[in-house]
């Protein structure tokens with residue numbers, strides 16, 4: 001299922017668009033649904049590996065969160081899209097921490113999510129240390145980081161990840177241990193700490209790169225879970241999860257070998273005729289035209305009418321296939337959801353736009369008479 005999710009150079013070029021509204025709509029209706037699909041797959045993986053019910057303490061979070069009737073949200077110049085999990089907002093969950101006013105906090109960090117920018121996608125655990133915790137609670141969190149520093153470093157090492165700050169101060173070297181960075185960041189305004197896996201650059205369209213993104217998200221989970229447990233006041237520690245991580249990496253290593261293009265293996269025999277045929281039928285959409293097609297069709301599937309709010313992943317389809325002389329032009333494209341697109345073969349040349357339009361005219365006439 002997830003193997004069908006792809007991110008192309010169109011997604012990178014999107015950030016260059018001058019039309020902010022088109023950009024916001026493309027993020028909302030095309031990029032975000034695919035990123036959330038990736039996040040959901042990663043959430044399933046975490047639940048399977050750590051045998052936990054993530055939604056007991058966490059909730060799906062993503063940004064930007066476009067709300068209906070908030071046109072102002074379409075005018076923002078976005079430079080990132082995120083999807084993943086965050087701890088639930090709650091009055092009586094985070095009992096081990098206190099704010100300066102003596103109350104328990106409603107919201108706690110961190111966020112475990114995928115971050116998509118013009119540079120690609122990275123799985124990341126982002127922490128914006130709270131300004132509002134009292135001194136005892138702050139010490140508790142910093143101590144937790146110190147106690148677990150070695151394990152955090154080890155997990156990062158396993159995925160070739162790293163720690164970075166959104167605004168790195170001169171006096172801290174890139175080799176500063178995570179706990180030390182965390183202690184420094186804590187309580188400073190607008191300083192985020194990111195524990196990230198490897199960046200994947202666009203296009204991200206192979207099963208291997210999708211698998212690796214999900215794997216790194218999964219390996220970062222124990223740090224997230226440790227922080228959540230700390231806030232709950234339940235026995236914490238990343239240690240309990242380390243063995244599961246090791247087994248998981250061993251188990252999935254075979255998958256990577258299978259998916260990894262290897263020079264040691266026999267070279268495939270290339271069927272040149274087939275390659276030429278595939279090249280002729282492959283949907284090639286010039287950057288930005290994709291968004292124009294979606295825009296024209298109202299960001300909805302021309303066949304079933306579903307949009308991003310109904311969970312549709314939108315694709316561009318040739319009305320007349322290229323193999324039948326169909327042109328790469330706006331007029332010959334239509335928006336279909338993935339399901340409808342799979343159902344539509346090359347032989348089927350229904351232009352669903354005109355079909356729907358004609359049907360509407362017909363219905364309007366019937367209504368009048």
Ligand SMILES: [Zn+2]
Nearest residue numbers: 301304337340
């Ligand atoms: Zn559809």
